[in-house]
Amino acid sequence: MKTLRPSGYWLIAATLAASAVSHPALADGTAYVNKGLVGVGRIPASQKDKFGETFGSGSGMAIDTRSWTRDGATYKGSLWLLPDRGYNVVGTTDYRPRLNTISIELAPTASGAAPAAGQEQSGVKPTVADTILLTDDKGVDATGLDPLNGVRAAAGDMPMLPQADNGKLALDDEAIVRLPDGTMFISDEYGPNIYRFSADGHLMSATQPPAALVPTRHGKPNFASDNPGAGAAEPDPKDPDTGRQNNPGLEGMSMTPDGKFLIAVLQSATRQDGGDSGSTRQNTRALVYDTSDLAHLKLAHEYVVPLPVFKDAKGKTKVAAQSEIVALSDNSFLMLARDSGNGQGVKGDESIYRKIDIVDLSGATDIANGPFDAADKPVAAKGVLDPSVTPAKLTTFIDINDKAELGRFGLHNGAPNDRNNLSEKWEAMSLVSVLDPKLPDDYFLFVANDNDFLTQDGFQVGAAYKAEDGADVDTTFxxxxxxxPGLSGNSLAAN
Known part of the structure; x- marks a missing residue:
């Protein structure tokens, strides 16, 4: 099938020769195809990084497209995997934020085929190659500690920033975009901010979101997430009055293929938009920034994105918070949304909702720089969207919980809750070409989990640890x- 979009819109449909196992999806007239799972691989839960601390937690990922090569049926390259704030023993710790480089070999299984016996999870071979630490603009190590009472005052080009009680910049990193010059954008939960770091991890600039997203308590900015370290008091009140809810920050972020825009999405609705309840937090926000000046991002567009709603095992209405995005254009992206509390390493065993959707912003109302960007003007009071606003459209693309697909690779969703049951948190995605001239629109979509550093052989911040209930959760790809269709006509300027 072939569909042409209006002039100037680069996402055009292509003729697709889909196999019997392909799963096509139509979004705004464009045909997208999921040809299925083609590879699985693991990094052991006990793996240590360059600094001798427990490796883990794929909160964000960026494939180095320039390193990606193909030799026959085998691919090689590298990617960057971003961990979050470290293993939470009792609240948060003084874990130093960092970025890991992973060497990757991929020998994909043909779509719909079964891997050779005993090789079901060896199609992806990841190797930890390097680790760098992230520092503030003065070169001082950052920290994963909850910024309970600290606000670093704005100075120069830097806005006010979250600061822990030990005086360090507090980061809970969630998504990464690597730029051609080696610098990178990293989004976080605490701010929720977007940071630009140098190639060696030095903070260069920071972007604060609209006031509607900045957490406040008693009328003032307060970046605490109610995860105090050992002996520290909880924030007052525990939850913000307005702005992002505790922990759902800028979870997803991606650069458009042409390198002109950076899209960042809040994990779920702000407090004033219904984010104070798990059943009303559906209306989150997508921020689209103009990147013509990398040091001074400019908010160009902003849209409401309706998160998927589902019924849990008890029949209660729940909202699947988004965990990562991959931009397809300046008005469309892939979005991974999931439930919580189910999977290897936690009490529940079967996930109800884990899907990747296509989000279309083209018909949505642009609310950027308007009244809804103020903290006192909800766009969805108590979860009900303002009638003047049209939200984005969602189309289901990939069901990560597809039992048939998982079964081909020795994985499952649900009991028994063993190492082959998918873990709870899938939070990282990145795209890279299949490098086949006969399939110019085909890509490998890498998806990785945040394993929460759960291991029986853990070591962080100077102390050994063992996760509760004997959990050993690998970092899995x-x-x-x-x-x-259409991506091959763009430069894929950023990873």
Whole structure:
């Protein structure tokens, strides 16, 4: 099938020769195809990084497209994997934020085929190659500690920033975009801010979101997330009055393929938009920044994105918070949304909702720089969207919980809650070409989990630890082959 979009819109449909296992999806007239899972691989839960601390937690990922090569049926390259704030023993710790470089080998299984016996989870071979630490603009190590009472005052080009009680910049990193010059954007939960770091991890600039997203308590900015360290008091009140809820920050972020825009999405609705309840937090926000000046991002567009709603095992209405995005254009992106509390390493065993959707912003109302960007003007009071606002449209693309797909690779969703049951948190995605001239619109979509550093052989911040209930959760990679018409005509300027 072939569909042409209006002039100037680069996402055009292509003729697709989909196999019997392909799963096509139509979004705004464009045909996208999920050809299924083609590879699985693991990094052991006990793996240590360059600094001798427990490796883990794939909160964000960026594939180095320039390193990506193909030799026959085998691919090689590297990617960057971003951990969050470290293993939470009792609240947060003084874990130094960092970025890991991973060498990758991929030998994909043909779409719909079964891997050789005993090789089901060896199609992806990841190796930890390097680790760098992230520092503030003065070169001082940052920290994963909850910024309970600290606000670093704005200075120069830097806005006010979250600061822990030990005086360090507090980061809970969630998403990464690596730029061609080696610098990178990293988004976080605490601010929720977007930071630009040098190639060696030195803070260069920071972007604060609109006031509607900045957490406040008693009318003042307060970046605490109610995860105090050992002996520290909880914030007052525990939850913000307005702005992002505790922990749902800028969870997803991606650069458009042409390198002109950076899209960042809040994990779920702000407090004033219904984010104070798990059943009303549906209306989150997508921020689209103009990147013509990398040091001074400019908010160009802003849209309401309705998160998926589902019924849990007890029949209660729940909202699937988003965990990562991959931009397809300046008005469309892939979005991974999931439930919580189910999977290897936690009490629940079967996930109800883990899907990747296509988000179309083209018909949504642009609310950037308007009244809804103020903290006192909800766009969705108590979760009910303002009638003047049209939200984005969602189309389901990939069901990560697809039992048939998982079964081909020795994985499952649900009991028994063993190492082959998918873990709870899938939070990282990145795209890279299949490098086949016969399939110019085909890509490998890498998806990785945040394993929460759960291991029986852990070591961080100078102390050994063992996760509760004997949990040993590997960092796991799932690789899908997908057809995304139109991307091959863009530069894929950023990873």
């Amino acid at each position: 799932l690789v899908y082959q997908v057809t995304l």
